Amino acid sequence: SEPWVAMVALSVRVLRRCVTSLLLALFCLPVAVLIFDTLPQRHAVHHSQLQVTEAKNTTWYSERVMEARMAWRRRTLKEACSRFGLDIPGNDSLHRPNAWEFLINKKHHLIWCNVFKAASSSWMYNFNILAGYKPEFLKNN
CATH class of the missing domain: 1.20.5 (Single alpha-helices involved in coiled-coils or other helix-helix interfaces)
Known part of the structure; x- marks a missing residue:
């Protein structure tokens, strides 16, 4: 090969x-x-x-x-x-709710019971705004 x-x-x-x-x-x-x-x-x-x-x-x-x-x-x-x-x-008296203890806003479906020293001032302010009060009015009072 x-x-x-x-x-x-x-x-x-x-x-x-x-x-x-x-x-x-x-x-x-x-x-x-x-x-x-x-x-x-x-x-x-x-x-x-x-x-x-x-x-x-x-x-x-x-x-x-x-x-x-x-x-x-x-x-x-x-x-x-x-x-x-x-x-x-x-x-x-323990079983009956006290109406003056509650803030009720039917339009916004809110119920609030004031507990002092637990943002109570802020919530009071907010409920007043929801009720139609002007911030200027609330600041003066």
């Missing part, structure tokens, strides 16, 4: 490997670019979804804490009313 035939056969094998590698590289390179190029975008989307989920979980947790606090307050109120006999109907 001639040496050039062996050389051609070797060249064909090398060329075949190169072509296969080249085709594989030409196919894999764009796919790799697409995958790795969109990773930051996908990460950003995942991160924003994670933030929304965390916000929802925080809101859910806050609501549960508030519900538990309000349940405790209702229970405490019920126990105190029961202790003083206010959980049963009666016609004495």
